[in-house]
Amino acid sequence: MTWSNPPRTSIRASRYLVASADHIATSAGNEMFARGGNAVDAAIATNAAIAVTGPHLCGMGGDLFALVHVDGEVFALNAAGRAGSGADAAALRDEGLTEMPFKLDIRSVTVPGCVDGWMALHERFGSLPLDVILAPAQRLAGEGFPASPLLAGMLPRLDEASRTNLVELVTQATHTGALVRRPGVALALSALATGGRDTFYRGLFGDGLIEIGNGLFTESDLATSQAEWVVPISTELFGVDVHTVGPSTQGYLTLGSGRLVDQLVSSGLLPKDPKDDHWAHLLIEASTAAGRDRPERLHQDADGDALVAEIAGRGGEIDPERASNRWAPHRDGDTTYLCTAGRGGDGRMMGVSLIQSNASGIGSHLVEPNTGINLHNRGMGFSLEAGHPGRLAPGRVPPHTLSAALATSGSDLVSVFGTMGGDAQPQILLQIATRLFHHGQSPAMSINAGRWALKGPQTGFDTWTGAGGPGIAVEGHASGAWAQGLAERGHRVETSPEWDSGFGHAHAIVIEPNGGLSGAADPRTVVGSCSGG
Known part of the structure; x- marks a missing residue:
């Protein structure tokens, strides 16, 4: 594998797989x-x-967040x-x-x-x-x-x-x-x-x-x-149940925006081909409808399930054809994500989705x-605003961008997946989940595909607070139709190099119907790998 020529097929194993940003x-x-x-x-x-x-x-x-699936339960x-x-x-x-x-x-x-x-x-x-x-x-x-x-x-x-x-x-x-x-x-x-x-x-x-x-x-x-x-927050998306850690993390945005895209699927609006600029536009609209009030709503005491349900009711905010260009009123993150799945010495299948960050x-x-x-x-x-629900105070936990994810069907593990990427994590996970569970793409196809991301003006953590609101960054090897099509729909678009780590380091492992495992590590890590036995 080379950075410019990443693997085009998923890694497969019969017993276990590990994927991380460093081989x-x-x-x-x-x-x-x-x-x-x-x-x-x-x-x-x-x-x-x-x-x-x-x-x-x-x-x-x-800090660290994790999801564990074992014996039919998610922790x-x-x-x-x-x-x-x-x-x-x-x-x-x-x-x-x-x-x-x-x-x-x-x-x-x-x-x-x-x-x-x-x-x-x-x-x-x-x-x-x-x-x-x-x-x-x-x-x-x-x-x-x-x-x-x-x-x-x-x-x-x-x-x-x-x-x-x-x-x-x-x-x-x-x-x-x-x-x-x-x-x-x-x-x-x-x-x-x-x-x-x-x-x-x-x-x-x-x-x-x-x-x-x-x-x-x-x-x-x-x-x-x-x-x-803590109790995970969960929702049904694309025929599977997707789980994440609730506030103080922003994982609820993945579930909420996913609910909106699932509604677009049910109404027949989402194109069958992710290369279509209309596909990218609708996912962007879902992401901005979900995240527009994150600075005011995300804090350690927020009710994640209630936030997901509220976002699911914002379908009317999605303009099927034009950019809504909404954002919070004015007021490049790095992390690592890893996942493991397999049968241990006791023979039990277990999966872990873990994200850890500076x-x-x-x-x-x-x-x-x-x-x-x-x-x-x-x-x-933290917010420095007096009385803000996410305010700095002794013993309080700051709002977090970290968003690990895990999918199940009934009591069975389907997938562990996640990414780094600051504010963009829910947007990246939305694209990967849509590809994995709606379009049925393999882990490698889903991870290797070019991405879009909402982008603030400076740090990777100012998407919803920067003056002027977020623009849309489109990765260099994404569909050639995206940049022009999104610009014509009213999005403020800029293009970035191929395999740019600003679009996250995502990994995924999927449990196949025959009980085997397939997975992929993100080529954007340069030295990441997925392997097993």
């Missing part, structure tokens, strides 16, 4: 299956490995970190700020939930010992790993303050293939593997976080687990000093 991490997941572990063991191992090799995407200093995990006890929106407003700082400010850092997410997954569903699961990641951190093209390519673009903070990465990942060691991360993984969550949150990492927070975090903040098992690329560009773990900037999702 090294995929190998760690496969190792767990080979040892008799299950899909949760494989997901944790894959995530831990890419937390080492992909600090530009995710890491132990970020949802929200491991989003809470704001520290010292969080003070009024102080930020007094400084003249109207939005949360984007980077290089500890006040946009919440307590990272990733490690608590691993622990919750392992305690409930893991089958292998934690030290076995974390061993591949620990080896990578201690012995070193080759820098990926994306990691080596982004570091030179950092400003001087960020380069100073991230000196461990900057001085090692100087070119593709350069050996990178992360001894502090190796130490944290080793302690976690044998001593549990307190060796992380109340050990060297926790001590360093309190130090750099300078009053923002307390020992009590770190003593409380950030992971919570938020904006390398996160806050701040580093916990004792371990060198870079910290996310998920707190940027």
Whole structure:
């Protein structure tokens, strides 16, 4: 496989598959299956490995969400970190700020939930010992790993303050293939593997976080687990049941916009050929109808099922022919997604859809000093508006863009799928779900197809808040009819290069009717892979 010539067929296996944005991490997941572990063991191992090799995407200093299907049931995990006890929106407003700082400010850092997410997954569903699961990641951190093209390519673009903070990465990942060691991360993984969550949150990492927070975090903040098992939100789309994690994530937008497209299918309006610009137009209309009020509606206490039902009633907002150009009143994200599915040593089929993030690329560009773990900037999702339901306050969880998905039919697992992509995640998932479940395309066809995405003016997180509203970005290898046709329908269109990672790193695994598995990893990752046995 090459980036310019991605695989055109899905990867197939009889027992298990792992798909991730880094082939090294995929190998760690496969190792767990080979040892008799299950899909949760494989997901944790894959995530831990890419937390080492992909600090530009995710890491132990970020947050995590997951869906698990086992024994006919779907379980949802929200491991989003809470704001520290010292969080003070009024102080930020007094400084003249109207939005949360984007980077290089500890006040946009919440307590990272990733490690608590691993622990919750392992305690409930893991089958292998934690030290076995974390061993591949620990080896990578201690012995070193080759820098990926994306990691080596982004570091030179950092400003001087960020380069100073991230000196461990900057001085090692100087070119593709350069050996990178992360001894502090190796130490944290080793302690976690044998001593549990307190060796992380109340050990060297926790001590360093309190130090750099300078009053923002307390020992009590770190003593409380950030992971919570929640009821997934679900809806029927294209003949299957699609599940996601509810607020504080924006996954409800995938379900809501999918309901609108399903209505278009029932009314005969959706073209049979996704290459038709009318197909792209209608999905865009559904996405803007769903997301136009996200800044006001998405917060930790929102009712996800009610939001999906409300969006499903917005069919009248869709103009079948012209762009509605709606957006919220004025007021390039990186993440990693991975999925695993297969039969473990006990013979049970299990599927995991897991998304884990530093938020904006390398996160806050701040580093916990004792371990060198870079910290996310998920707190940027908070509102500084007094009384806003998504406001910054101690112990609150910020609105999240992360949107993992899982599909079932009755009690049977159909697919695990998801993507990174900031605000664009629900739009990418809508396109993939429509291709997979309505058009019956294979995972590879659905993942490889060119995409469109709503695009804000600057960051990948300002789709619904940027002045002028979102434009439409069309990927270079998308249907040749899209760009011109969408422009003629009134959309503000710009084209992007082929295989642009700004259109997400999506992966999917599908359980076939004969019980086998087929899957695909996104070529836009450059080094991603899907493999199994």
